[in-house]
Amino acid sequence: MTSTRSDIQDIETTLLLQGIQQTYGYDFREYARASVIRRLRKFMRDHDLPTVSALQNRVLHDSAAMSKLVDTLSVNVTSMFRDAEFYQALRKHAIPRLQTYPYLRLWVAGCSTGEEAYSLAILLHEEGLLEKSRIYATDFSDKNVQRAKSGIVALKSMKTNTQNYIRAGGHRDFSEYYSAKYGQVIFKKFLSEKISFAQHNLVTDQSFNEFHVILCRNVMIYFNKKLQEHVMHLFNDSIAPLGFLGLGVKEAIFPTSFRKLYSEHGDGTRLFQLVN
Numbered sequence: 001m002t003s004t005r006s007d008i009q010d011i012e013t014t015l016l017l018q019g020i021q022q023t024y025g026y027d028f029r030e031y032a033r034a035s036v037i038r039r040l041r042k043f044m045r046d047h048d049l050p051t052v053s054a055l056q057n058r059v060l061h062d063s064a065a066m067s068k069l070v071d072t073l074s075v076n077v078t079s080m081f082r083d084a085e086f087y088q089a090l091r092k093h094a095i096p097r098l099q100t101y102p103y104l105r106l107w108v109a110g111c112s113t114g115e116e117a118y119s120l121a122i123l124l125h126e127e128g129l130l131e132k133s134r135i136y137a138t139d140f141s142d143k144n145v146q147r148a149k150s151g152i153v154a155l156k157s158m159k160t161n162t163q164n165y166i167r168a169g170g171h172r173d174f175s176e177y178y179s180a181k182y183g184q185v186i187f188k189k190f191l192s193e194k195i196s197f198a199q200h201n202l203v204t205d206q207s208f209n210e211f212h213v214i215l216c217r218n219v220m221i222y223f224n225k226k227l228q229e230h231v232m233h234l235f236n237d238s239i240a241p242l243g244f245l246g247l248g249v250k251e252a253i254f255p256t257s258f259r260k261l262y263s264e265h266g267d268g269t270r271l272f273q274l275v276n
Helices: 004-026 034-044 052-061 063-073 082-100 115-126 142-150 157-169 225-238 256-261
Strands: 106-110 133-139 153-154 178-181 184-189 195-199 211-216 238-248 262-265 271-274
Touching: 004 034, 004 052, 004 063, 004 153, 034 052, 034 063, 052 063, 052 133, 063 142, 082 115, 082 157, 082 211, 082 271, 106 115, 115 133, 115 157, 115 195, 115 211, 133 142, 142 195, 153 157, 157 178, 157 184, 211 225, 225 238, 225 256, 256 262
Parallel strands: 106 133, 106 211, 133 195, 211 238
Antiparallel strands: 153 184, 178 184, 238 271, 262 271
């Protein structure tokens, strides 16, 4: 039986992802295949590569090209206080519990360019908890980590960010938290000094601490069910008793065996608390 073009591309994609994993340690094999293929096609168009095999030859012999491919495969759709209802639920349901601890550890997994980590720092500051907190913000892309660490975002994004902040329950002048210059915004030092940015791959790396809050929002929608289960095991190994787990609005607890361990706060906000 003759293989179709689609069959051949699927074989090529499997070989490419295996080669990347073995050569560089990045494991995209369990990412949702349709999403991976879309991003590979974009990279191929941008770099004038006719086939996935040509792409494989390029990235396996050129680490600079591989770095660019990692950036393409990264999902960088983010904003300050994205999904405001989630942050309202965090204030209402998590903050009272967090106020009882002498010290807080929080993990923003898949932090992208850092907006969510800074949003969390602002919320903690307004609730009087930032001084006793350490936020760990991680991403598999070193480029994302370095950009997030800079604390710089585009000034043009601040109108949307400010609106999100107000809807999320913010009650101060949002401009208190940043300085604007030359079309850019840099967050104030008292926020960034409470955040530790580092590279961490949810697919291949292990738990590195115990956390009272873990946020991994709008990340697992790009994983298949096997990888979702793997990541949930990682989070379950990392969350403190009665700790909180925040997922994206289109995500739920995966797999179903974890549902009995967590209760959800709010109406579909995807803020969960470990109860068993």
